[in-house]
Structures are given as structure tokens and as C-alpha cells.
Amino acid sequence: MAAFLLELFSEEIPARMQSRAAEDLVRLATEVLGPLSPSGVRSFVGPRRIALAAELATEVPAQASRERGPRLGAPEAALAGFLRKHRAAREQLREEGEYWVLQRQSPAQPAAGLIAATLPALLRRFPWPKSMRWGGTSQFTWVRPLRRILCLLDGGVVPFDLREGEDDGHGLTAGDQTEGHRFLAPGPFAVRGVAEWQAELRRRRVLVDAAERRDRIAAGIADLAGARQLTVVEDSGLLDEVTGLVEWPVPLLGRIDPAYMDLPPEVMQVSMRVNQRYFALRHADGTPAPFFAFVADTEAADRGATIIAGNERVLRARFSDARHFWDLDRRTRLADRVPALDAITFHAKLGSQGDRVRRLVALSQVIAPMVGADPATAARAALLAKADLTTGMVGEFPELQGVMGRYYALHDGEAPRAADAVREHYLPKGARDAVPIEPVSIAVALADKIDLLAGFFAIGEKPTGSGDPYALRRAGLGLIRIIRDNRLRLNLRPLIKEAGSSFSNPPDPDDILLFLVERYRIQLRAAGARHDVLAAVLAHTIDDDFYRLLMKAGAIERFLTGDDGANLLIGYRRADNILRIEKKKDGPHDGPLDLDLLEAWEEQALASLLGPVEQAADHNLKAENYNAAMHALANLRKPVDAFFDKVTVNAPEPELRRNRLRLLARLRDTMNQVADFSKIEG
């Protein structure tokens, strides 16, 4: 085995691209170096370098290969094609039986040869999300200018360059040089192996291992916070980003000017995160603390005093800007901002935000009584729901939409429930986000999502396989979760129809209902939960009362996990299979039963039970006692088992056979009346 190290040293790589780049390097290198059986592949990534270390075989072993070609006497074109494909000459072919055969002996290739031969192309097609040209006229692109290539195999340089025809490839040649920290240890130096590379870089103030940097940052800021009895507001995305911004992380703590502590905590946190990449801190009771944590990329001579002072000053300027918006925004009532929404386009084909708000007001009023909300309050909340889009603060930080609306509504003296709904109508924003539980918020949140779905379905903008630019899937799942978690009983079809009537080309409500069910099914499957029960429930009609639908699915799921259910399902499948097969011969077999032809007591018992079970199931279904309906079905288990044990369906007497098939058909139909059990998997 030989130790391999590749380091691509460049100007600063955007933080958000780094981990993906490391994965791509591992994947591509493993692919092209496959013949050297790479093992122990590790990657390293940071602001100025991505690197890969691996153990490789010292050579690609010699190989004999044998390819069968066209038949002897095949057309000349077929032979030529075969030779072209294998880059072989006519003389290399031998006759073997009825065929031409190409037998080749490829000699062993030293590892360095394969590396030097494959890496230039790998670097040329490296999949950066966006790459650039620099320097003179070379067309070799990288995410930012590539300055050095270090490529070592067992301590020696594997020489290659990036020249290609006229293109000088920026004059880059693989060597043994790298560089440490830009300011703390400037200048190039040579290394001979992975361990030395990593240790020398550490000595020169570069931690090449991203995971180590991340841990050091997390522990460092937690210590700084802990020393003041504070905790860090968890933000793993920010932690990842900061890890990609520093080679030598030095966590520091800064103070927030108390004059700004009355800003809404969400504003402070977003401003710190988005603009500055600072971590917010809080007291034990959860209130914001007047400190922030940040990570410098250098050890300064004054132990960071200048750096801390500078960062504190920047934050004062940021907060002063935020204060400006906060004060200015509150000078105009939210309600007075509504007309300005007419000038903001929601979607070219769906009108302005003003149009949308008018639709939300109307729909919220319809939904309100169904969810126990006061229609006037819901209408008011809907009217104000989008007004904060015209505020300076939301213009600056779009992620604060709704949050600011609530603050401004409260400031204006709007009803607290309406103000809360302005914020909560956007919920849930993600799978783990809470759903609104206050009736007014529920009414506006449902209206918001139904209008979104109806509108985009109306203009044919349904999500496609990969694309969902308007986040309709998220809206759909949110809608279902609001209904499920709040146990809401409402019929969606008329609501969707109502929402759709605002558009010139109203969508088919069933399209949207199907879309919703499908989203839910996919989510269940992704979560590893049973999703086939939904399909079973939905086989007949799309129940637009989602809560009922979910109750029913839940009851079936419980039923099937029990002993009776599981066994009855086996009987059902057996019946269904037999019916399908016999149908092809002389079916269908769904005529009336002839009770006189029931010979065995097992078939008599089953037949006599079907009627009462059917009635009991039907009664309980209507009363929405789904568990009871399942219990009714469970009574069939024993008779069904006994029937299949003792009775031969395909009796030699044609009239007996037909009658037994009809009995099975009735069994199937009785069960199908509850749900389509043929859709159950597993």
C-alpha cells in the first residue's frame, strides 16, 4: 500500500459549498482511482483548501482480458465497429470456434501513472455549483482561484499539470508545497505525508479537519457563555457556516449595548445571524442576554481586545439600523399599510398581495365558524396578515414576516388574538414546527394554505417531480397537520371550491384532495409508518373530512397489527386471489347465494355471519365508531379460517363451486365496504 495525499489550495471557498465539495472529491477520486483499490479514504475541508488522503495499491495489476467479437464471416462493418469500440487492430483478433476473439494483456501500471493521468480531468470537471475564470486566458475554472496543488504518494510528488493544448492551465503544477494561516504563519512550506501535513498545518495555525473545528467552536462558545451563567441559542446551521469561515477558530464574547436590549429578540437574533454570523445568548430563564458569541480566525497580539471592540461597534450600527426600522414602522398603523399591498405582486397570474388578502379575508370568515373562531376577528387578522410585507424591517429581513406583523399589530392595539394570528397563520413552516392551536389562527392559517393551493392549481403550477417553487407540498402537509392535531371536523371540498371560485379557471377540488392525501402518504412512508392503510381507506371515494379519514386509517392500522386482523387479512387475500383466478375462467361470481347449496357447516356458519357483520360494520361506520367496525369484522376471522381449512372451493360439482365462489365474493365485498383491503401491503 502507498499513502496518497491530494490538497487543492485556493482562495476562500464559500462556506456553504465546502462539505459538499469534500463529498464530491471523495466520490470522484474513489471512482477514478478505483483500479488502485483505495481504502481509508478521508477528506478535509476548510476556507482555503479541500484535501483527500487514502491508502492506494502501488500499482494497477497486470490484466488479461478476453472479448468475444462478431461471428466469423460477419459483415465487415460489424468487425470494424468491434475494433473501434475496443481500440484494437485487426491483427490482435484470433479465431475461436465460430467467433472472433480479442485477447489482450495489459501490463501493470504504477499508481503514480494512473493518478497523474486521471486527476487533471477530475479537477476540470469538478462539480462546483458555480465556478470562475481568473488570471489570463486559461479556461480552467475553479470555485475561486486555485493557487496550489499538492499531490504526494509515499512521500514523493506525483507530477501533473493542468495544461491542455494552447491553454496554460494557469501554470499550475502538482508539488509538495502548501501554506499555513494567512496571517499567523504566512508563506509556503513542503511536506512529505498526511500526518506531517496535518501536524505542520496545526503548528501553522490551520485545523484541516472540519469536524474538529466545529467541535472546538461549539465547546468554545459554550464555555464563554457558561462562565457568565448563560447558554448559547442553538443554531446548528450557523455553526456549520462559521466552521467554513475560519481556519483557526478563536471564540470570543462581545457585549450588546443595553440601549438596544428592548428590540424584539427575534430582530436581534436575525440581525446577528444573517448579517454578522454571531451566536445569540440567553439567560437561564430564556430571556435574551446582553452578550453575543462570535468566532475570530486569528490570535491577535492584544488577545482580541481590538477585534471584540470592532465587532461590538459593528453590532451597534446594525442594531441602530434595526431600531430605525422598528421606530419608523410603528409610525404607520398596520391597517393603513393594507392598500400598499396592491402594489406588491404575489404572482403574475394570481394578482397582487392585496388581491390575495381580499381572498383570505373572505375565506377566513367562512372557515371561522367551522373551527370555533369569531368570524370578525378572523377577518381582521386576515386583513392584517400580510401588511408587514410593506414594513422596512421585513424588507430588510424577510424571515421576520409575521413575527413583525404581530408586534406592530399589538402596538396598534389590535385584538391580541388577531395579532397572534398574523404571526401564526404562516405555521407550521416545517415538519417539526408547531401548528397553530388558537381558533382565529387556525382559521387564517387554513385560509392561507387553501388559497395557495387553489390558486396555483388554478394556473396549472402543480409541483413536479423535483420542483416545488411555491412550497405547495409544505402548505399541503401543514394543512393536514393543522386538521389532524386540532382534530378539526370540516369538509375541505366546499372550502376548496369556494377558494377556487376566485380564479377564472377554478381547479378541480379532487385534484387538490388527491395531492394532499398523496403528500401525507409519502410523508408516512418517509417516516417508516404504514401508508397503505390510507390507500385502502381512499379506494372508494376521497373523503374530504380529513380527520375522519385519518381516524379510519388509524383504526385499520390498529386492527391489522392485532392477531384477528392479520389472520383475517390472510383469508381475505386468499378469497381475493381465488376470485381473480376463477373470474378468468367463467366469472364474475357475484350472483346471489343459494343457501340450500351450502353443504358443510363451515360454509353455513360463514354465510350466516356475513349478514350481521355487514350490518354491524355499516352501523358503526356511520356512527364513526371505526374501532367497533373493525371489531365487527374480527368476528369473521374464525369462520373464515375454518372455511378454508375444511371446504374445497373448486368442488367437482359445478353448482357447488359456483355457490362457494359467490360466498367468497360476499366475504370480500363485506370487508371492502369498510376499506379496500387489497391495497394493504406486506
Add this chain to the structure above:
Amino acid sequence: MVRRTLMHAKPPSFQDLILRLHAFWSAQGCVILQPYDVEMGAGTFHPATTLRALGARPWRAAYVQPSRRPSDGRYGENPNRLQHFYQYQVIMKPDPADPQGTLLDSYRAIGIDPAVHDIRFVEDDWESPTLGAWGLGWEVWCDGMEIGQFTYFQQVGGIPVAVPSFEMTYGLERLAMYVQGRENVFELDFNGAGVSYGDVFLRAEREYSAYNFEHADTAMLTRHFAEAELECGALLAHGLALPAYDQCIKASHVFNLLDARGVIGVAERAATIGRVRTLAKACCEAWLAGEDSGASEKRAALPA
């Protein structure tokens, strides 16, 4: 010796900052130009950047450009925002061997020592929809504060560049606030002899904010936009790239004024930007077409 240290410790005044940057970039072989005499939103619009970034001829220039952003006016009440400010702009084509190192030396020249500061290059992809231009680069951060923008041009006027340029923009007021330790732009030491930035510009900020937001005659401006657009086309018909480009810059500035007056709707906004971009592209194409006619533009060997 002591006096020397003290003098060195005193931060540069606003004008001293400019003089030091001029001296630094002059030593890098840049042509030191004066501001362009047409109103514009950023130093990138200066023909010494937009047009000279095209083609393969080497070019190095540095200049101060007054930049007007009518919507950013705050009547002189906000300590950080101005509707008129100065950018220091550097363009080098092809880029020098170590652009980042050169840039850091320029910061040292104005008193920012990386040994005590935290200097960072943070991703910032630059794009100008108006100029049909984009490039990749960074914001340069010093202790969490953006003190410059650094871009490798990839496309200008919708045309991929023949040779990428290195472009650096310093926001002079912000930089001065940083090196002088001020939190209010109007308190900046302008000349080191008692004149503040507010003494020079506060009244202008108030009056231009009122003009930009309240009094600019929108009917007249709409007319001016159309006239500039027409004139640009007419001049291009004669192959006069530079005068035509002036009209393009004018149209862009008039658009910014109309935008500040709030009379441009959302859909119209994108369409109007598209009209300016069309002009910019045509000017860039005309510039390239006539590139061989510039008598003074010999292929001068620039210092590496």
C-alpha cells in the same frame, strides 16, 4: 522617533485615506483617474471599469467615484446611510499574481494591521442586472465589518470577458469610520484640520433627500429616461460607444430617481431595468467593435 510613532498612530483623515490609496495603487501601475462626470450609482458604471473590462488589452486603473443612491437618503438623520457617498474603485486586467495579498497591503497602507484585526473573505457573488454583469468574489470583513468588495469579473454587458479583471471597491465613508473609530459618518474628520464630513455634506444630504423623495419631477424624469434611451440608440448608430454609454448611465440614474419617488411598479421595475441593460449591452458591443481605433491604446506592457 517618538513624534514619528505618534504621527503614525493618528488615523488618516477622509482625504488622507484617498491620498494613501492613490499612492498605493499608483505604485501598482494603476492609472489614477478622476471621478467620472455623470451621476451614477456605483464606481462600476465608470467607463474605465465597465468598458475597459472587455477585450484582452491589459488595463489598470484606480479612481474615486461619487455614488448616488437616491433611495438610501435619510435626510442626514441616520448615522450610517447616505444618498451620496464615495467609492474607491480599482480595476486590474489581468489580475495581479496575488490579488488578495496586494489588497491586504493596501489595507496596511491605510493603517489596518491584520496582526490585531480579524480579516476575512466572505462569499459575495456580485451581479449588476442593469449592466448585464456578474462576477465572483467576497466581501472583505474586518472585525465583522465589511470594508470592501472584491470581484473577479466574469461577464460584462452580457459578454463573457476575454480576460477576467480583478475589481476592488472600498466604501470610503465606512472605511474612514472604521479607521477613525467614529460611529456617525457626519463626525468623520475630513481634512485633519477641523473640518468634518458633516460640515461638507450634511446640508446636501438633507436637500437631496427632499429632492429624491419629494420634489423630483417625475413627469420630467420619465421624459428624460425616454430621451436618454433614444439618444443612446442614435449615437450607437454612428458607432460612438463612449457618448452612447453616457446616455446609458444617465438613464440608469434617472431610473434610480424614479424608483426613489416610488412611481415604478413591480412589473415595470424589471422591465425598465431590462431596458437599461439593453442599452448597456449595445454600448459594450460597440466598444468592443471599435477597440482598435483608440490610438493611445497600445499594448503596453504593464508591470506584473
